[in-house]
Amino acid sequence: MILLQLYYEFFKTGLFSIGGGLATLPFLQDMAVRTGWFTQAELTDMVAVSEATPGPLGVNMATYVGYTTAGLPGAVLATLGLITPAIIIILLIASFLRNYRHNKYVEAVFYGLRPASVALIAVSGFSVAVMTLLNVDSFAASLSLLDLFKWPAVILAVVLLILTRWLKPTKKLHPIVFILASAVVGIVFNFAGV
Amino acid sequence: MVSLFTLFITFAKIGLMMFGGGYAMLPILQREIVEDKRWATEEEMNDYFAIGQCTPGIIAVNTATFIGQKQRGIWGGIFATLGVVFPSLVIITILAGLIHNFADLPIVKNAFAGIRVCVCVLIFNAIGKLWRSAMIDRFALLIFCLVFFAALATDFSPVWFILFAALAGVVLKNMGEVKK
Structure with missing residues (x-):
């Protein structure tokens, strides 16, 4: 039951x-x-x-x-x-x-849905990025730009961005490689601060 | 033809790599399904994500059902979906006894603080790819901007934005045809 x-x-x-x-x-x-x-x-x-x-x-x-x-x-x-x-x-x-799928109205619906779907994903990505890369609380307290960014996270993000988008040899690597490498970086550099 | 077993295994592999929840699986799906297996185009993927956001269920699960169905009909859809949830089922069952401690371990916390940074970058890249298949003209860009800022500023369920966009798509397309 x-x-x-x-x-x-x-x-x-x-x-x-x-x-x-x-x-x-x-x-x-x-x-x-x-x-x-x-x-x-x-x-x-x-x-x-x-x-x-x-x-x-x-x-x-x-x-x-x-x-x-x-x-x-x-x-x-x-x-x-x-x-x-x-x-x-x-x-x-x-x-x-x-x-x-090739009906005129169905195609029109998807024409509208695709940008909206990308927008919703972007909003979700944006809020993850704010949480992960920024220190909104300590910035509000000190108003110093140096306090706004979680610097180790920002540096890792920039490195990953270069590796995944611009460097030929690493660009084609499977995403899981970057995920696991980031886990190691997080552990070595104590990213969570614990 | 793709076997049901291949569908199950491929999606189980994807399920195992879905760290970070939610949209973190987008880049993995793009890589495995669009680039490696070529079971769907970038555009079809975008359609599945759009439908996944306005139907019940988890987007990764919905996408698995779609792709499986496309390859092998109803059973394909079912096997792909069982595949994508299989790793979670195994991992959580194993962890069930020690769940309270697990998430509090410093090494786990640090690892996932690192992974979250990676997930941000990967989602950013995934959006770039989706962007190319979605932003075909000015109206599409307009819909993107409206939904982006409205979703950022309000707490409405995504369902409403998706309904709005579907309606806008029909209206704008028909207006375009009248002009021609």
Whole structure:
């Protein structure tokens, strides 16, 4: 019974969280209160863990909650519950697009959607960049430009930018190479300050 | 023809590399799917991301379903999607017992502070590639600017911006045809 309930609860979360990533958070908070399967503190931990492991928050949370409430079958069913609505909806859209991709109106819709999608991604990238590269708090306190930037992060960003965009031998490397190298730099130079 | 197993393995590999959550998987998807496997064009990728932002579910999952479906129909979509979530399922199940400590370890914190910088740069590069397929004229640039500043200044759900842009696309395209 608990397995069905896990599937059902995460199915609902998957159905209503639109936009991905942190969009699942309010639904998970609500689930914590209603079911008692996990606490708010565990949820906060999971946000941190999701930033520290590959994989999206929603999937990680479903796996974790499923595992702690009903073991491995729970982990599998909760995760499947979360992704079932998306699979169904996308399969429907994909078969629609197969037939109507070259319809005048569908093309017009995508003509409008593409720049909007890039804009939404840019906004999200912008807020990650502000968080990662700038010290807004200490700048507000001192108003000194030297305090505005997290210098080690800025230097790493500039180096990565050069390596990924302009230097021929490194430009074509797989992104994961840069991700792992940055992890090493973060550890060696104590990026988190802990 | 691509086998279901290849779809599963390819997306499991992508799932394993999706550090940093959210849009961090964009550059990985562009590299693996567009440049290496050539299962989709830059433009199709942009369409999938756009749809992913206004439908339920995680964008990486939605994109996996799309690409899998394109290669091998419904089962392709299902296998690709199971592939992309498989690494998370394994990693989190293993970590479930020590989850509280894991994220607090100094070495983990430092590593991810470094990774976040890299993710910023990679997203910036990914946007550059998407930009080329999206900004085909002045109107597209106008839609970009409107959505960018509106999303920065307000807390509306992305769904509204996507609906607005779809409508704007239809109106602008038809206006263009009337002028011709």
